[in-house]
Amino acid sequence: MGRQPCCDKVGLKKGPWTTDEDKKLINFILNNGQCCWRAVPKLAGLLRCGKSCRLRWTNYLRPDLKRGLLSECEEKMVIDLHAQLGNRWSKIASHLPGRTDNEIKNHWNTHIKKKLKKMGIDPVTHKPLSTITNDKISSNILEKPENNQPIQQEKNQEMLMPQMDVESSPVDQSTITEIKLEDDDNINNNNNNNTEKSCPNNVESTIVEVNNNGFCTDDVPLIEPHEILVPNSQESTPSTSSSSFSSSSSSNILDDLKFLPSFDEWPMENNMGFDWEINDFSSTLDFLLDDDSDMMNNVTYDESWKFEQLL
């Protein structure tokens, strides 16, 4: 007997979510919490399978998500953690508050992989792509550098892999990080306390080196949280707020969500996720559920919170 599919695919909608669907899902979860995803679409009035609802919520709608490009600090942590954990994206994501496994996985595949390859590092093993000897460096495997790249590659590898014996490191040896996995509490504490404002010391020091050694920092402009200017509600209007992260043409719900409470005001997490109260989202829901509502009247919070870094 085969396994029952997660949903009856006949008649169910697929593809990008619409604003209306987002509203329904948000409204339902805020009223009922996260439980029994299979029942969610039916109860919420959505023609989606439960799995799709769960993914939409966890990867996009969840209010505690941090949007936008990963900072250099976060990127470095991803590399470090990947060196130890491999493609266990959810584990990696658990060390980066506000980031989803999907987001990190995508960022890895689209940005970090390329950077590592460009630096002559195998993104899978975190080791040099080619055997480097003292008198000859095989340049066939690597992308042709702009200038003196082989030397630069060696420098980069040294910077990223200070503990590494380039010629003889065993594959299973952690090559980059000094973070010890068994010290998860430290990692979490570092993340919770520092990711927003600064990097953990060991990461930060490495990043300084990386910055000075061509780690493609130009590709990803870094905006620290403290540099984010939160527009005054009197100055910020929906028409002037860009939503660079909202690549889906149908998904502009995050523009609306920026009127949610600030992160500091969020309720404590419990075993069911964040312990949201409907009142926490009242102003947002007013807006989401009433197309005629005046956005400006709902601007209650003008302090920084996650989505505003994208303004």
Add this chain to the structure above:
DNA sequence: AATCCACCCAACCGCACATGA
């Protein structure tokens, strides 16, 4: 202006695992 192409990322798919009857 039109077309092509590469890139990005939200979403999907299928398998693995956890749980409870």
Add this chain to the structure above:
DNA sequence: TTCATGTGCGGTTGGGTGGAT
């Protein structure tokens, strides 16, 4: 212990977008 069910996870896809020609 077995089986059904729900959920989590990682790999992959494909549509949208922007730059190049």
